[in-house]
Amino acid sequence: MGSNREHGRRGPSIGRLIVLGLAAAAVVKELRTPEDQRTWHGEVVGFVPYDFRPPTVARFNERVWDPKGDHLFSPQVFGVGWTVNIGRVVELVRRKIEA
Numbered sequence: 328m329g330s331n332r333e334h335g336r337r338g339p340s341i342g343r344l345i346v347l348g349l350a351a352a353a354v355v356k357e358l359r360t361p362e363d364q365r366t367w368h369g370e371v372v373g374f375v376p377y378d379f380r381p382p383t384v385a386r387f388n389e390r391v392w393d394p395k396g397d398h399l400f401s402p403q404v405f406g407v408g409w410t411v412n413i414g415r416v417v418e419l420v421r422r423k424i425e426a
Contacts, residue, residue, distance in 0.1 A: 349372065349377070354379070356371060376403070378404065378405060389401070390402060390410060391404060391412060391414070393414045393415060398412055
């Protein structure tokens with residue numbers, strides 16, 4: 328296993344920098360909101376979802392394991408961006424196999 332330096336890379340990837348920037352923007356957005364109105368979830372830059380609330384089983388099931396849901400991607404259970412609805416993927420594969 329090589330390090331980043333061995334492969335000619337220095338520092339974090341552009342993708343990680345973007346995610347860190349979006350997370351920072353989301354935190355700043357929340358901190359600029361009056362304390363009694365902060366929800367710690369929403370969108371940043373108009374379309375990227377974020378959720379900094381403590382994860383719950385219900386939210387996990389809704390976003391990561393929802394075989395009957397229409398969506399393949401949903402907001403992260405915790406953090407910035409999207410996650411794959413694995414339950415939906417499994418359901419679609421199951422239907423394809425049964426067809």
